[in-house]
Amino acid sequence: MNTPKTPQNHLEELKVSPNIKIATLWASIMFHYIYVDYFHLYMPGSLKEMLAGKVFVFNVTQGFLLTALVSMTIPALMIFLSVALPAKVNRCTNIITAAVYIPYTLSNMAGVAWIHMVFGAVVEVVLLCLIIRYAWQWPRTQTSYTTQNNNHFSSE
Numbered sequence: 001m002n003t004p005k006t007p008q009n010h011l012e013e014l015k016v017s018p019n020i021k022i023a024t025l026w027a028s029i030m031f032h033y034i035y036v037d038y039f040h041l042y043m044p045g046s047l048k049e050m051l052a053g054k055v056f057v058f059n060v061t062q063g064f065l066l067t068a069l070v071s072m073t074i075p076a077l078m079i080f081l082s083v084a085l086p087a088k089v090n091r092c093t094n095i096i097t098a099a100v101y102i103p104y105t106l107s108n109m110a111g112v113a114w115i116h117m118v119f120g121a122v123v124e125v126v127l128l129c130l131i132i133r134y135a136w137q138w139p140r141t142q143t144s145y146t147t148q149n150n151n152h153f154s155s156e
Contacts, residue, residue, distance in 0.1 A: 018134045022094050023082035025131045026075050029101075029124055033072065036120035043114060056111050075101065087138060094135035098128040 040046055053060045078097055085093060105124045110119055 018138050019085075019087070019090055020080050022090075022131050023079050023135050025127050025134070026078040026082060029075055029127050030072070031077070032120060032124055032127070033075070036117060036124075039116050043112075071104065091135045092136045095132050098131040098135070102128050 042049075049136065055064070058064055074097065079092070082090060082094060102125055105128065107122055109121050113121075151155070
């Protein structure tokens, strides 16, 4: 007995451009930074130190807070820049920025590093490495010398 074949509903794989992948990775990093910092508030003594105007060994000053905000503004801007910049500039900007943020992320573990902070740093470094990978492997268009020059020498 032959049973009629019903069409299978396959999920469509959409090709996502590298700049969208990179922008979403930057957004993921931003969310992750926020949650690691938020959970840090639950660590014993953390709020007491904040109220005393201390973060780790640093005094909380206008300069400290400005530096902290600038350090988080860069990844936040990278979400937009990853979509808005031309491909060549986008590629270089993402590789350099992500490479700079890897040691920055690891330096945030100085002092008391609880397991949630270690996990957070590992996830953030993996996401930064993915940004570098996607930017490094950015697809290129091929234009060969002969193809460009053949347009000038058409046969009549």
